[in-house]
Amino acid sequence: xxxxxxxxxxxxxxxxxxxxxxxxxxxxxxxxxxxxxxxxxxxxxxxxxxxxxxxxxxxxxxxxxxxxxxxxxxxxxxxxxxxxxxxxxxxxxxxxxxxxxxxxxxxxxxxxxxxxxxxxxxxxxxxxxxxxxxxxxxxxxxxxxxxxxxxxxxxxxxxxxxxxxxxxxxxxxxxxxxxxxxxxxxxxxxxxxxxxxxxxxxxxxxxxxxxxxxxxxxxxxxxxxxxxxxxxxxxxxxxxxxxxxxxxxxxxxxxxxxxxxxxxxxxxxxxxxxxxxxxxxxxxxxxxxxxxxxxxxxxxxxxxxxxxxxxx
Amino acid sequence: xxxxxxxxxxxxxxxxxxxxxxxxxxxxxxxxxxxxxxxxxxxxxxxxxxxxxxxxxxxxxxxxxxxxxxxxxxxxxxxxxxxxxxxxxxxxxxxxxxxxxxxxxxxxxxxxxxxxxxxxxxxxxxxxxxxxxxxxxxxxxxxxxxxxxxxxxxxxxxxxxxxxxxxxxxxxxxxxxxxxxxxxxxxxxxxxxxxxxxxxxxxxxxxxxxxxxxxxxxxxxxxxxxxxxxxxxxxxxxxxxxxxxxxxxxxxxxxxxxxxxxxxxxxxxxxxxxxxxxxxxxxxxxxxxxxxxxxxxxxxxxxxxxxxxxx
Numbered sequence: 001x002x003x004x005x006x007x008x009x010x011x012x013x014x015x016x017x018x019x020x021x022x023x024x025x026x027x028x029x030x031x032x033x034x035x036x037x038x039x040x041x042x043x044x045x046x047x048x049x050x051x052x053x054x055x056x057x058x059x060x061x062x063x064x065x066x067x068x069x070x071x072x073x074x075x076x077x078x079x080x081x082x083x084x085x086x087x088x089x090x091x092x093x094x095x096x097x098x099x100x101x102x103x104x105x106x107x108x109x110x111x112x113x114x115x116x117x118x119x120x121x122x123x124x125x126x127x128x129x130x131x132x133x134x135x136x137x138x139x140x141x142x143x144x145x146x147x148x149x150x151x152x153x154x155x156x157x158x159x160x161x162x163x164x165x166x167x168x169x170x171x172x173x174x175x176x177x178x179x180x181x182x183x184x185x186x187x188x189x190x191x192x193x194x195x196x197x198x199x200x201x202x203x204x205x206x207x208x209x210x211x212x213x214x215x216x217x218x219x220x221x222x223x224x225x226x227x228x229x230x231x232x233x234x235x236x237x238x239x240x241x242x243x244x245x246x247x248x249x250x251x252x253x254x255x256x257x258x259x260x261x262x263x264x265x266x267x268x269x270x271x272x273x274x275x276x277x278x279x280x281x282x283x284x285x286x287x288x289x290x291x292x293x294x295x296x297x298x299x300x301x302x303x304x305x306x307x308x309x310x311x312x
Numbered sequence: 313x314x315x316x317x318x319x320x321x322x323x324x325x326x327x328x329x330x331x332x333x334x335x336x337x338x339x340x341x342x343x344x345x346x347x348x349x350x351x352x353x354x355x356x357x358x359x360x361x362x363x364x365x366x367x368x369x370x371x372x373x374x375x376x377x378x379x380x381x382x383x384x385x386x387x388x389x390x391x392x393x394x395x396x397x398x399x400x401x402x403x404x405x406x407x408x409x410x411x412x413x414x415x416x417x418x419x420x421x422x423x424x425x426x427x428x429x430x431x432x433x434x435x436x437x438x439x440x441x442x443x444x445x446x447x448x449x450x451x452x453x454x455x456x457x458x459x460x461x462x463x464x465x466x467x468x469x470x471x472x473x474x475x476x477x478x479x480x481x482x483x484x485x486x487x488x489x490x491x492x493x494x495x496x497x498x499x500x501x502x503x504x505x506x507x508x509x510x511x512x513x514x515x516x517x518x519x520x521x522x523x524x525x526x527x528x529x530x531x532x533x534x535x536x537x538x539x540x541x542x543x544x545x546x547x548x549x550x551x552x553x554x555x556x557x558x559x560x561x562x563x564x565x566x567x568x569x570x571x572x573x574x575x576x577x578x579x580x581x582x583x584x585x586x587x588x589x590x591x592x593x594x595x596x597x598x599x600x601x602x603x604x605x606x607x608x609x610x611x612x613x614x615x616x617x618x619x620x621x622x623x
Contacts, residue, residue, distance in 0.1 A: 057522055088528030095526065100519040105541050105616055115527045150617040166527070 041227030414573030433508020455502020
């Protein structure tokens with residue numbers, strides 16, 4: 001088995017009073033050992049929901065179908081207590097919004113030490129010592145003083161690094177990073193890339209990065225999965241994606257980059273309550289034909305997997 | 313931290329001065345001539361012009377209002393509120409006699425309702441929309457809507473008149489305490505239970521709780537170490553703001569159960585027009601409230617580091 005995580009035909013539907021929002025609708029992908037997989041897509045394409053579903057952190061009004069296999073067991077069927085032992089130990093989440101993701105009334109040190117205490121049974125004093133080393137590693141200095149400070153005394157970047165330190169502290173096998181460049185200045189983005197590279201030096205871990213930041217994905221990812229309206233429309237090597245994307249949506253997404261002409265994609269993101277019939281991108285697609293009213297499967301084309309009839 | 317305490321303590325001085333003006337003015341806000349009240353209260357006879365003039369000079373009531381106020385205030389800050397008009401004791405003696413009796417009821421009620429409001433509120437929030445949550449919510453609704461004097465009378469009827477289990481009134485033993493505390497807690501706790509539930513639910517929906525769960529913390533730690541600690545900030549505010557309900561409510565409960573505390577004393581003194589006692593009680597309860605607010609402000613600083621360092 002070369003895969004850390006296998007997601008099979010995952011559906012995540014939020015149940016409302018008389019409708020449902022199909023945030024994730026039939027998604028399959030895998031994360032290989034030691035790789036960086038970037039899950040990209042515009043806001044509202046369902047990528048963050050997907051990340052949260054893996055650790056079952058979504059609210060209760062959600063209906064989840066499909067399989068999420070980790071170490072051979074289906075995370076969706078695991079009893080709560082078993083899952084708790086995986087959260088933060090085997091699979092860590094680095095949440096988006098560092099500003100609100102730390103507890104405002106607890107010392108940073110205590111918060112970072114918690115996974116080590118709970119999962120590795122490390123004594124609190126020793127755990128705090130380890131936290132100080134982690135803070136040093138992630139350039140939060142002077143670490144001995146910072147460990148006793150509260151989140152409001154940290155800058156945004158420091159909070160994010162603290163969350164990364166927290167996620168890596170138990171040496172998990174997989175880290176899910178949700179929008180790590182959200183709200184980060186363009187000038188600081190390379191630092192985030194460097195931060196994630198630094199984690200990988202010490203750990204043989206896999207990284208699932210959820211982002212809408214194509215440039216960030218290009219710098220960090222080995223493979224790219226593109227999400228559109230709750231579905232994955234293309235999965236391929238990062239290099240291939242940026243050189244020869246196959247799916248019309250991938251092409252359009254790349255063309256919208258400033259460096260490639262800043263062309264906006266026509267139309268609006270479709271509704272997730274009533275998604276378009278067939279290929280979800282066809283109303284906005286310039287290559288659309290009548291066949292696109294049927295839903296295309298994920299089609300293998302060389303190294304790419306693409307959900308488009310053009311490659312049938 | 314010390315500077316913060318000192319600054320907060322200095323800020324309460326103007327408020328206390330305001331309260332003192334209001335409590336002293338009570339004497340003049342009431343319709344009628346204070347000197348006549350004194351004659352009536354002290355001798356129980358229809359006042360004659362002569363007696364009134366004599367009392368007026370004796371008590372310094374002929375001096376200008378401001379002078380009288382400062383005379384009163386300078387004694388009041390030393391704990392001297394003069395002599396009761398109806399009893400042959402100083403006001404302080406009268407109050408100190410009743411204070412422990414009220415304090416017993418007050419602290420029993422406050423402690424019990426805070427503890428149980430927290431327990432019920434947390435249970436309700438953690439088991440949101442389950443049966444136990446509905447029961448807690450029905451209780452809150454009843455507690456808010458049932459007037460405590462009515463509940464008090466009903467409890468007296470059930471436990472004293474019908475079952476002969478507990479005394480209907482009187483004081484100073486544990487069995488006397490049960491019915492008034494029960495009555496009072498029932499309503500005092502109700503809104504608090506709901507408030508604890510709402511605050512905790514709000515905190516449980518925040519991002520840092522997702523972080524805590526994603527770390528694999530046991531739900532117990534997520535609720536108590538993470539969410540409840542944050543929820544305590546509004547809860548403490550609300551509980552302390554509700555203390556004045558407790559002071560006001562004490563009057564009702566003490567009267568219903570003939571509990572000879574300060575609440576009953578206030579009512580008696582108003583009816584007997586024993587103004588020095590009324591003034592002292594109004595002033596002291598004001599000072600008490602402000603002091604409690606100060607303590608609460610300091611408690612915030614202990615719980616919320618943002619306030620501590622914001623200074």
